[in-house]
Amino acid sequence: MIEHTRSHQQPRRIGLLTAGGDCQALNPALRALTLGACVTHDWEVYGFKDGYLGLQEGRFKRLTPAHVAGIQGIGGTILGTGRGQSGSVGSIDEAVERCREVYDDLGLSTLICLGGDGTQRFARRLHEQAGLNIITLPKTIDNDIRGTDVTFGFDTATHIAAEAIDRLHTTASSHHRVMLLEVMGRNAGWLAAASALAGGADVALLPEIPYRLDRVVDAVKDDVSRGRSYSIVVIAEGAVSEERAATGAPVRLHSAAMELVEQLPELAAAEVRLTSLGHVMRGGSPTSTDRILASQLGARAIELAEAEVYGVMVSVQGAELKPVPLTEVGGEPRSVPLDHPLITSLRAIGTALGN
Template identity: 55%
Template sequence: PHKIPAGKLGYVDMRPFAVANYQKQHLDCLICLGGGGTQKNALRLMKEGLNVVTLPKTIDNDVWGTDVTFGFDTAMAIATEAIDRLHSTAESHHRIIVVEIMGHNAGWLALGAGVAGGADVILIPEIPYDIEKVAEAVLHRSYVGKRFSIIAMSEGARAIQETAGAEPTAEETPHSEGAEAAPEPVRCQESVSMKLARRLEELTGLESRVTSLGHLQRGGSPTPTDRLLATRLGTSCAELVADGVYNVMVAVRGDECVPVPLEEVAGRCRTVPPDHPWIRSARLVGTSFGD
């Protein structure tokens, strides 16, 4: 609400209007569902005097303070199915296929779908990759008779050669849920996955293709797991509001839904730890992370 696009006027701060409407309606609490950007905006409204409770909803699974966010499992299922489907054409045509998956700052989605879908290479923001090592992994598969490779790549993944102090811009990461940049006109530009595919063709001599899943990951019918999770978080939220507990996010911790102070959550990102069990399992079955 602090930064609403208003055409030629630039941005307009709508917080005073939000506060006035909240008071006019005699509301007890504002419940906000969303990812990192939503948590930060909820904190801003809290500082304006509103009672706020938030729920962690994002396909990126990167909200700090909770074990999981609802929306993640559904998006992971969509990305996994896409990888499953792409195996057929990759194998029959002896191609490298780079699957670009959402995830600006955190690689949970590409990692989960990559492991579940049997990707041969997984590239995530938390592990900068060496393009030469990615090419080596692809060529090794070719040498042992596996003349195709599937690469699951987060949109925020970066090569070691590109990370020397450089931060990705909002322009480079148009799908990020937490981005607060102004809407940009549609334009053609080479994505990180296109750059990777082009370079791999040069290094390996193998034909490469790119599939960007884009906003397909953010819609559709939710999985039963997400439906159950959203129901649990929603009922826990209602109980907190009924008890007068405000200015918290309802988080999943183990088997419980617990309140976490919003000030501890907003502005922080939950990234994939380098020793996460999913990474360890992927490495044990021969998946390359390009490092």
């Protein structure tokens, strides 16, 4: 259940932090949050440095409209980000208590946390265990947060991968090679599916669909039989073969790409090259789509703070931005449903999925 609380502290102060991995649209979100709070409501805004680490250690700076002027096109985060606990803090419970002390000492009425699944889980602890008034925004290039249709950062990362595929098409066709492109996404295939569809890949291997090596080999050979002198294979970093999946062992990220670059040259009788985009997918300027989404989510978070609706993440559900209880957000990552339009579209145009 979404909780409503009341506070009459004046002037009102809110805290902001960006935690977990960076992505391209954090700054547009911080800009919208700061402007919405300062300009619309005349609140004071405090940004904590390096995510929850800065909150635990009391490292912050006052944010004003001047601090966020022009940052909507800049990647990364002006606050810095981080993972885990401060070295001076022992257990998670101690970290939660330290965050509560800093929150209270600063006289905050609301803390708005921007981040992925780990950020969402710790935010829930702060709300339930320490009683902080928490609102979160869904940030990750992986697009794997439960409770929302999309996260900011995903569109920009997809654009980067699609552009890489465009470039690989030209060199692959010139050298008559099989080009493997590994993309991020952890154990969810959103990035692999979207970039494969956008870039016109011949094969897309997703964690949700364990692949058979012989089917991948057949797909690469089929490209040749259809008059193509090359093939593009997009591999999610969490992709796994049927053989490995059957063992029940934990998936090792990058294992599929490393195995295929060794196996395909002999089995497909082709030259094979591997490109792994890695953290390139997190860098650079955000697309206009991500800037708009992050700004809208930030503006909506300020509306919820004004209404004193806490313990929620601002989610995208169709054309609406809705508060979702943090109890519905954490847990296992959101996988790509097998009937999702991304997958059905890939199948419809003949993209091989390895099964």
